[in-house]
Amino acid sequence: MRVLLIFLFLLLPVSALAIEYHGENTLYEDTVWQGEVLIDGILTIAMGATLEIRPGTRVRFTRIDSNDDGIGESEIFAQGRFIARGSKEQPVIFTSAEKNPAPGDWGALNMMMSESGENLLEHCLVEYGYRGFHSHFSIARLQASTFRYNQRGSQFQESTVAISDCDFSQNFNGLQFRDSKVLIENSRVSDNHWGIRAVYVELRMSGNRIEGNRINGISLRDSKLQLDDNLVTDNRRGIYLQRSEGKLTGNRITNNREHGIYLEDSVATVQGNLIRSNGRSGLKLLAAGGLIEHNRIEQNVEFSFYNAGDEDFNVGPNWYGSAERKPELMDGRSREGLGLLLVAPSLLRQPEVKTF
Amino acid sequence: MPRIFQKISMFFVLLLLTGCATTGIDSPPALQIGTALEPFEIRGVLQKDLQLGGVIRLTGDLFIPLGRSLYIAPGSRLLVVGNDSTKIDPEFLDKGTEILVKGRLAIAGRQMAPVTLSLDESTPAGENWAGIELVGAESVLLSHVDILDAEIGILSLNSSVQLVQVNILGSRYGLLMQGGGQLVYKGGRISGGDAGLLCFDRSALNLSQVSIVDNLEEGLYLARGCSLEQQDLKIERNDLGLIASETYRNGLQPSLRDNRIDFKSLPVETLP
Numbered sequence: 001m002r003v004l005l006i007f008l009f010l011l012l013p014v015s016a017l018a019i020e021y022h023g024e025n026t027l028y029e030d031t032v033w034q035g036e037v038l039i040d041g042i043l044t045i046a047m048g049a050t051l052e053i054r055p056g057t058r059v060r061f062t063r064i065d066s067n068d069d070g071i072g073e074s075e076i077f078a079q080g081r082f083i084a085r086g087s088k089e090q091p092v093i094f095t096s097a098e099k100n101p102a103p104g105d106w107g108a109l110n111m112m113m114s115e116s117g118e119n120l121l122e123h124c125l126v127e128y129g130y131r132g133f134h135s136h137f138s139i140a141r142l143q144a145s146t147f148r149y150n151q152r153g154s155q156f157q158e159s160t161v162a163i164s165d166c167d168f169s170q171n172f173n174g175l176q177f178r179d180s181k182v183l184i185e186n187s188r189v190s191d192n193h194w195g196i197r198a199v200y201v202e203l204r205m206s207g208n209r210i211e212g213n214r215i216n217g218i219s220l221r222d223s224k225l226q227l228d229d230n231l232v233t234d235n236r237r238g239i240y241l242q243r244s245e246g247k248l249t250g251n252r253i254t255n256n257r258e259h260g261i262y263l264e265d266s267v268a269t270v271q272g273n274l275i276r277s278n279g280r281s282g283l284k285l286l287a288a289g290g291l292i293e294h295n296r297i298e299q300n301v302e303f304s305f306y307n308a309g310d311e312d313f314n315v316g317p318n319w320y321g322s323a324e325r326k327p328e329l330m331d332g333r334s335r336e337g338l339g340l341l342l343v344a345p346s347l348l349r350q351p352e353v354k355t356f
Numbered sequence: 357m358p359r360i361f362q363k364i365s366m367f368f369v370l371l372l373l374t375g376c377a378t379t380g381i382d383s384p385p386a387l388q389i390g391t392a393l394e395p396f397e398i399r400g401v402l403q404k405d406l407q408l409g410g411v412i413r414l415t416g417d418l419f420i421p422l423g424r425s426l427y428i429a430p431g432s433r434l435l436v437v438g439n440d441s442t443k444i445d446p447e448f449l450d451k452g453t454e455i456l457v458k459g460r461l462a463i464a465g466r467q468m469a470p471v472t473l474s475l476d477e478s479t480p481a482g483e484n485w486a487g488i489e490l491v492g493a494e495s496v497l498l499s500h501v502d503i504l505d506a507e508i509g510i511l512s513l514n515s516s517v518q519l520v521q522v523n524i525l526g527s528r529y530g531l532l533m534q535g536g537g538q539l540v541y542k543g544g545r546i547s548g549g550d551a552g553l554l555c556f557d558r559s560a561l562n563l564s565q566v567s568i569v570d571n572l573e574e575g576l577y578l579a580r581g582c583s584l585e586q587q588d589l590k591i592e593r594n595d596l597g598l599i600a601s602e603t604y605r606n607g608l609q610p611s612l613r614d615n616r617i618d619f620k621s622l623p624v625e626t627l628p
Contacts, residue, residue, distance in 0.1 A: 069401060070421060151447055172447045193449060193491075193513075214513055214534060215449065236534065236556070257534070257556040257579065277623070279556065279579060299623045301599060302574075334616065335572075335595065 027080075033057050038097060039074050039106075040064070047116075049080040055123070056090035060097035061106030071130045071151075072096075075107030078119065082111060086123035088144070096128035103172060104130045104151045111135035111159075121145045131155045132171070142166050153192065156180055163187055168195075174213065177201060184208055189217075195235060198223055205230055216240045217256065227251055229354065232260075238278065241266040246290075248273055250354045255279075260300065263288035270295060274353040281306040281330065285313050293317055293344075294351045297327060306330040307341050317344040319351055384427045384462075395435065402426055402459070413437065413476060414485075417448055418455045422494065425460040430500070431469035438479035450486035452507055457493045457515075465500030467521070474504040487527065490515035498522050508532050509546070512539065512559075519544060530568070533559035533582070541566050552594060555582035563589050574599055575615060580622060586611070596620050 018036040026044040034054040040062040045051045053059070061074040076082070086092035096105035108131040111119050119138060124145040126132040132150040133142060137158045144165040147153035153168035154175045161180060166187040168174040174192035175184075178199045186207040189195045195213035196203075199221045206228040210217040217235035218227070221242040229250045232238045238256035239248070246268035253260040253275045260278035261270065268290040275282040275297045282300035283292065287309040293316025297304050304320060304327030307313050312332075320327050323346060332338040389410040390396030396408050399416035402424045409429030414436045420426050428434065439453050449456060465471035475485060487506035490496055493515040500521045503509045509524035510517065514535040522544040524530040530546035533539055533555045545567040546552040552568035555561055558581035567590040568575040575594035578584055580601065589611045591597045597615030598608055601622050612618040 068403065279577075280574075301622055302596065302620065330595075 027051060033059070036060075038062070039076065040097075041074055042107075043076050045076070045078040045080040045082060047079045047113075050117075051076075051078065051080070051082055053084040053086075053092050055085070055087040055092065057084075057086075058093045058095070060095055061129075062097045063105040071104050072106040075110055077110045077112060079112055081117045082109065082119045084109075084121045084124050088123055090123075091145075092121075092124045094124065094126045094129070094132075098128075101128045101149075103128055103149050106130065108132065108134035108155075111138035111140055111156075113137045126150065126153075135159045135161070147171060152176060153189075168192065173197065189213065194219060196220075204228075209233075210235065210238075220244045220246075232256070237262055240264070241268060244268075246270075252276075252353065253278070259284040259306075262286075263290070266290075268292075272351060272353060274298075275300065277301075284308055287311065288313065291316055294347065295319070296351060296353060300328075303328045303330045305341050305343075307332070307339050309339050310337060311339040313339060313341055315341055315343045317347045319347045319349075323348045384425070387429060408432065411435065414453060414455070417453055419447075420455070420457045420459040420461060422458045425462070426457075428463040428465075428471055430464060430466040430471065432463075432465075432471045434471065434473045435476035436473065436479070436485040437476045438483040438485045440483055449489050449491070449511075450507060452484065452486035454486035455488045457488065457490045457496065459493065460495040461488070461490075461493065461497075462495075463498045463501050465498075465521075467500055470500040470502060470521075472502045472504065473506075474502070484528070487511060489513070490517065503527065509549075512537055517541075523547070524549070529554060530571070532556075533561065535559075538562070545569065547571065552576055552591075555579060555584075557581055559583075561585070563587075566590070567592070569593050571595070576600070578604065591615065591618075 020038040021043045023041040026046050027049050028046045030050045032052045034057050037059040064073045084092045098105050105128045119140040122143045126147045127149045129150045131152045132147040133154040135156040139160045142163045146167045148170050150171045152173045153171040156177045158179045162183045164185040168189045170191045173194040174189045176197040181202045184205045188209045191212045194215045195210050195217045197219045201223045204226045208230045210232045211234045213235040216237040217232045219240045223244045225246040227248045232253045233255050236257045238253045238260045240262045243265045248270045249272050251273045255277045257279040259280050260275045260282045262284045264286040266288055270292045271294050273295045276299055278300045281303040282297045284306045295318045297318050298321045329341045331341040384407040385405045387407045387409050390412050392411050395411040395413040397413045397415050402420045405425040407427040409432050412434045436453050463471050484505050484507055487508040488510045490512045497518045503524045504526055506527040508529040509527040510531045512533045516538040519541040524546045526548040528549050529551045530549050531553045536558050538560045540562045543565045547570045549571050550573045552571045552575045554577040556579045561584045564587040569592045571594045573595050575591040575597045578600035591611050592613045594615045597612045597618040599620045605619050
């Protein structure tokens, strides 16, 4: 009977009580949180243990900056499994415990070598961290969650991460990751400096809004990108691929301050997109290859295409606003040393762009 | 000359030059001087206000946080060790070596003692440095300064900048104003880069005796929302001289000369 009571007690959520962790602590057993939690130091979830956080829980982190580097040190360090499952009405909140909170007050929700099961953040609000969500060698799903006012909304390496219906807004930088396999769907990345910045990744994105980021909306190096039905608007550059491969279909790439798409040492298939009203060129090509066809390329301020490399580039048939209208070009005809743009005749009918 | 005499003579030269400098900083801390033999090396997060002079070597990213000040004295040479993969926490904007400013920066050169920011000779061939990046900076004043070989000479995000006799040479972008703020720029030249001065969003530019010349792409780009007051502005020998609303065409016609295309109008917005 006594054993049964102890067992039941362990399964009960730590409710009503405000639980506090001071200094360095480790959870070796499965643990459930519900209610108010204060973390004043580093809390580790040991390998084999699971931390489950239930709807309506608020986890606050104190600001400890022992080396005065501007980065708070209180954090959760999960080597076991981390499950934060809120609900639409009662999200789980991870925030600063400071009276006047600021980005970087606390460290991160860290997943380290946590590959035994999927880690989850669902219906969570993560704010004022250094890295809101951070992982190495882990599997994670971020769903219907908001990451705001962090130095970096999310950062991960060597991980497999699925993100859907999330919002990464007003962080210093939105998402940055490397050596990872990533899916981002129906999410918004807005008003950060860098929107999405990654190297050595396989990234699939569909149905997202990437808008108002002050540097690049999407920036990849040495990576593979599949981009379907996204809105990429009002960033400084829309999409920048360096030494990468891309397949861009059905996107609206509009009103970016500089180039809509910039391909550098990259090969891309660009089909069925609307590339419109970008501040410098619609597409800038530097040592680029691939196929550009059946797009609507209209009203870009300086040029439709800018070939900044020394090789010629074949452009397929596209629509430039009317059947008679020709694209505006910057190439070897205007500046010595640049390759030519060899442009197929314009489409006779305006193609569909099926962006969500 | 023995090192001690070098230091003493440099100290007195700087003392004379700094006598009446307007720094924009109320009370600069004590001057610390580097020499060619022993440059003052700096990198990382600025932990306290500093006033530097002589030869300064930037060996990595430098971050000036909110509330902190860096003052560079007349005649200084700031040598940047270019590196294509520098990072600084808590944040960085560029993969190259950068000076990221949220606090206050005053580079107070003089006509006879300008300050130069250029690449250190140890930088691998073909690399540049990121430049000066202002992110909601508190106060930025540059006087008699040459900025050489940066990715973006000055990137201003939601910041206001005062420039007096500033030359930005051989940088991919000279000056980029984004997100609002005011630029007051009196005297100087932006030359030898891809683009000269790009203004996005709603910044207010006040340019007098500024030359934007010999850039491979744009000279001056004024997006909708930017405003310009100018006097004796020269936009010459760029690919596209001026990109702006039609309303600027007549007023700036005397400034435009020998660009491949002197003026290109922003398109009239229509709905997709």
